[in-house]
Amino acid sequence: MNTHTGFEVVAVEGLTKNYGRRTVVDNVDLHLTAGSITGLIGPNGAGKTTIMSMLLGLVRPSAGRGTVLGHDLSRPADYLPQVGALIEGPAFFGNLSGQGNLEYFARLGGHDLSGIPDVLELVGLQGREGDSFSSYSLGMKQRLGIGAALLSDPQLVILDEPTNGVDPAGMRDIRAMVRRIAADGRTVLISSHLLAELEHICDRVIVLDQGGLRYSGPLTELPTSRPEVILLRSGGPAEDDELHRMLSTQGLTVERRTDGFAVDVGNVDPALLAGRINRNAAESGIHLVELHHQKQSLEDRVLDLVGTGTRS
Ligand SMILES: Nc1ncnc2c1ncn2[C@@H]1O[C@H](COP(=O)(O)OP(=O)(O)OP(=O)(O)O)[C@@H](O)[C@H]1O
Numbered sequence: 001m002n003t004h005t006g007f008e009v010v011a012v013e014g015l016t017k018n019y020g021r022r023t024v025v026d027n028v029d030l031h032l033t034a035g036s037i038t039g040l041i042g043p044n045g046a047g048k049t050t051i052m053s054m055l056l057g058l059v060r061p062s063a064g065r066g067t068v069l070g071h072d073l074s075r076p077a078d079y080l081p082q083v084g085a086l087i088e089g090p091a092f093f094g095n096l097s098g099q100g101n102l103e104y105f106a107r108l109g110g111h112d113l114s115g116i117p118d119v120l121e122l123v124g125l126q127g128r129e130g131d132s133f134s135s136y137s138l139g140m141k142q143r144l145g146i147g148a149a150l151l152s153d154p155q156l157v158i159l160d161e162p163t164n165g166v167d168p169a170g171m172r173d174i175r176a177m178v179r180r181i182a183a184d185g186r187t188v189l190i191s192s193h194l195l196a197e198l199e200h201i202c203d204r205v206i207v208l209d210q211g212g213l214r215y216s217g218p219l220t221e222l223p224t225s226r227p228e229v230i231l232l233r234s235g236g237p238a239e240d241d242e243l244h245r246m247l248s249t250q251g252l253t254v255e256r257r258t259d260g261f262a263v264d265v266g267n268v269d270p271a272l273l274a275g276r277i278n279r280n281a282a283e284s285g286i287h288l289v290e291l292h293h294q295k296q297s298l299e300d301r302v303l304d305l306v307g308t309g310t311r312s
Contacts, residue, residue: 007034009156009187010055012066012073017050017059017211025050026211030066032156032189037182039198040191042208043306048191049087051208052158055189056085069155084149085158089142094134098125098144101133102151111151122184123147123177139170143177150181157181159190163197175201195302209306222301230274233260233290234281243286250280260290270295 010032017025025047032038040048053059055068057076064073071078092101102116120126123143128136136144142162149157159178163171178201182188192198195205199219207215207222215222234243243261247254253264265273270293281288 008032008067009034010066010068010189012055012064012068015051015054015064015066016062017047017054018062024211025054026213027063028206028208028211028213029216030055030206031216032187034155034187035182035185036203037178037188037190037201039195039202039205040189040208041193041195041198041205041302042191042214043193045210046193046208046306047211048193048208049160050211052085052087052160052189052191055158056080056083056087058087079156081152082155083158084146084152084154084156085160086142086145086149086162087158087160089145090148092133092141092144095132097130097132098136098140098147099129101144102129102147105148106151109151115151115153119147119150122150122180124173124180137167137170139166139173142166142170142174146174146177146181155186157186157188159188161191161193163192171197195299199298205302207302207305214305215302219298222298223305224296224301225304226296226300228265228270228293228295229255229262230265230270230277231257231260231262231290231292231294232277232288235287235289239286242284243281243288246280246284246286247277250276262294265293 008031010030012030015025015028015030016023028051040051042048050059054061057080066073069079069082090105102119103113106113106116120129123146125140125143125147146159146162163174166174178188178190190198202219204217205219206213234240244254247261247263255262274291274293278288278291
């Protein structure tokens with residue numbers, strides 16, 4: 001199998017799903033390179049689960065073509081043995097241990113039991129494998145579910161909202177686990193309705209809204225609707241006028257705000273600009289009580305793309 005760097009584990013174009021006259025996934029292109037972690041972000045009803053279900057052969061696409069792990073999208077049976085997924089958690093036995101549950105699912109799937117210790121390590125449950133499933137936290141239950149999906153040693157791992165309902169510590173554990181999964185060269189597609197849950201682990205994000213693709217690319221290149229600014233505040237009104245003059249004579253775009261000034265960063269390195277302003281202010285005898293770089297948060301940029309409402 002071909003999973004060298006740059007290989008497109010998923011290369012799908014025009015993926016579409018219609019239910020009756022309603023289009024719930026509309027002409028979406030997906031390109032996932034080997035070893036990458038891609039976040040599928042969008043509000044409730046955006047089409048995340050439907051896209052994952054189409055890749056997994058659970059829902060038949062209305063249109064779209066391409067390949068998954070080099071096999072044709074229209075023949076999921078050819079590639080599914082190399083795919084692990086958590087769409088709805090498997091039904092585990094509460095009275096069995098984590099280890100016992102994994103052994104059950106390994107036997108069921110015809111997988112080698114000798115892989116279980118590696119899986120437990122990957123999902124961070126080593127040392128807790130002997131505890132009964134019913135004693136696990138929600139985050140641990142989710143990680144065991146992902147462990148079950150890893151028993152076949154898949155190359156592509158698809159996780160639908162694994163952090164849903166999990167507390168912040170549990171989310172952190174899931175994020176660490178996802179990084180470990182990808183570090184071994186596996187490709188991960190993971191969905192969430194909140195970018196904040198995924199922003200520190202994803203190489204790329206796909207932003208969906210109402211079935212349509214709003215953005216696909218690196219997080220750092222998410223479009224921004226508000227300019228990056230340096231926020232400044234001087235010691236008082238008397239100094240404000242002086243500060244305004246100083247900034248204007250430097251050819252900067254300055255907006256006066258109730259609590260100071262916002263200087264448009266433009267294409268300049270914000271750290272260099274802040275340093276220059278600070279130096280010039282000091283030389284002009286202006287005392288700055290605030291000087292910081294303000295950037296639109298990634299979460300806000302996603303909300304700009306999708307609106308804030310949820311739909312089902
Ligand atoms: N079998 C179905 N028949 C008709 N409509 C469906 C069906 N399955 C899903 N939908 C609709 O498709 C849209 C997308 O649903 P989907 O579950 O893919 O969204 P999602 O982004 O995963 O949302 P959530 O975050 O709530 O899980 C929704 O409006 C949903 O009601």
